[in-house]
Amino acid sequence: MSEVQGLLRSDGFVAVRQLPLRGMITVKGDLSATALKNVATGLSGVDFPGPRECNCVGDNGIAWMAPDEILLMVTHATIPDAMAKVAATLQGQHYLAADVSDARTIFELEGAGVREVIAKLAPVDLAPDVFPPSAFRRTRLGQVPAAFWLKDNQTAELICFRSVTQYVFDILTHAARANTQVSYF
Amino acid sequence: MLILHCPYCGVDAEETELHAGGQAHLTRETVGSDDEAFEDYLFMRENPKGVHFERWRHASGCGKWFHAARCTTTLEVFGTYSAQTTAPPREICDAISGKRPGWSWKTFSARMFS
Ligand SMILES: [Zn+2]
Numbered sequence: 001m002s003e004v005q006g007l008l009r010s011d012g013f014v015a016v017r018q019l020p021l022r023g024m025i026t027v028k029g030d031l032s033a034t035a036l037k038n039v040a041t042g043l044s045g046v047d048f049p050g051p052r053e054c055n056c057v058g059d060n061g062i063a064w065m066a067p068d069e070i071l072l073m074v075t076h077a078t079i080p081d082a083m084a085k086v087a088a089t090l091q092g093q094h095y096l097a098a099d100v101s102d103a104r105t106i107f108e109l110e111g112a113g114v115r116e117v118i119a120k121l122a123p124v125d126l127a128p129d130v131f132p133p134s135a136f137r138r139t140r141l142g143q144v145p146a147a148f149w150l151k152d153n154q155t156a157e158l159i160c161f162r163s164v165t166q167y168v169f170d171i172l173t174h175a176a177r178a179n180t181q182v183s184y185f
Numbered sequence: 186m187l188i189l190h191c192p193y194c195g196v197d198a199e200e201t202e203l204h205a206g207g208q209a210h211l212t213r214e215t216v217g218s219d220d221e222a223f224e225d226y227l228f229m230r231e232n233p234k235g236v237h238f239e240r241w242r243h244a245s246g247c248g249k250w251f252h253a254a255r256c257t258t259t260l261e262v263f264g265t266y267s268a269q270t271t272a273p274p275r276e277i278c279d280a281i282s283g284k285r286p287g288w289s290w291k292t293f294s295a296r297m298f299s
Contacts (some may be wrong), residue, residue, distance in 0.1 A: 018243060051195055052194060052195060052196065065247065066193065066194060066247035066249060067193050067194065067247070067249075069247075104272065123198075123199045123202055125200055137196070138194075138245070138247060139202055139245050139246060140202060140245035142203065145245050166235050
């Protein structure tokens with residue numbers, strides 16, 4: 001199977017770009033535990049997110065996935081170190097950490113109509129007062145699972161399984177075609 | 186379109202983000218159960234016109250299972266609640282009693298908390 005990489009399309013009203021691999025660690029455990037919070041914030045350099053939030057700067061961030069699960073994001077090359085640090089810090093606690101970096105694809109969507117492109121594909125209210133920047137949502141996009149957050153009012157990052165990269169790219173670029181803006185938001 | 190509030194992640198999820206898990210509050214019969222109880226557990230399900238209790242999973246979301254109480258004729262949702270329980274909690278029963286006085290479902294009823 002040939003690897004899909006570097007997908008880019010910018011002739012629509014929102015540009016869709018596949019980002020390089022990002023380090024992603026699924027951490028399950030007690031999100032109120034100090035050790036878990038400390039290792040997550042220490043490795044990512046961002047504040048620990050509240051429910052349905054994602055704090056992310058560059059490649060580093062934390063997304064709130066469920067009441068007992070976060071997605072820890074770091075630069076891809078630092079994954080072995082990050083995994084070792086998580087294991088060392090949480091040793092003896094009830095937790096799970098899995099390196100899921102290579103199971104995921106991450107896209108960046110950029111343009112004033114970014115809310116609209118996502119709203120065409122996901123059953124989520126993207127009104128600015130309901131879904132402000134840093135809000136995070138795990139949902140479906142078309143027919144596959146996906147998660148996204150807004151970095152600002154024009155830029156979103158979206159993750160999906162790597163096996164559906166081409167499908168997600170295709171539906172995103174289709175929803176972002178020029179002259180198809182509904183201008184709802 | 187059914188919209189259920191996920192009690193775990195707090196999202197108001199619409200039907201396509203959820204997976205239906207069938208009737209709630211089954212007693213799982215096992216070794217030592219008699220044939221009739223086992224048959225009941227395996228094959229018999231409620232099919233009410235009105236108040237119903239179901240299991241749902243926030244499949245394309247936080248992934249958690251939860252319970253929902255709703256009306257099968259109007260699709261009105263009385264409430265959703267934790268999966269870690271064998272009976273609907275009082276606030277759910279009260280909410281149903283407010284809308285459907287005298288309701289009953291298997292061994293649960295409006296009288297439970299009256
Ligand atoms: Zn949920």
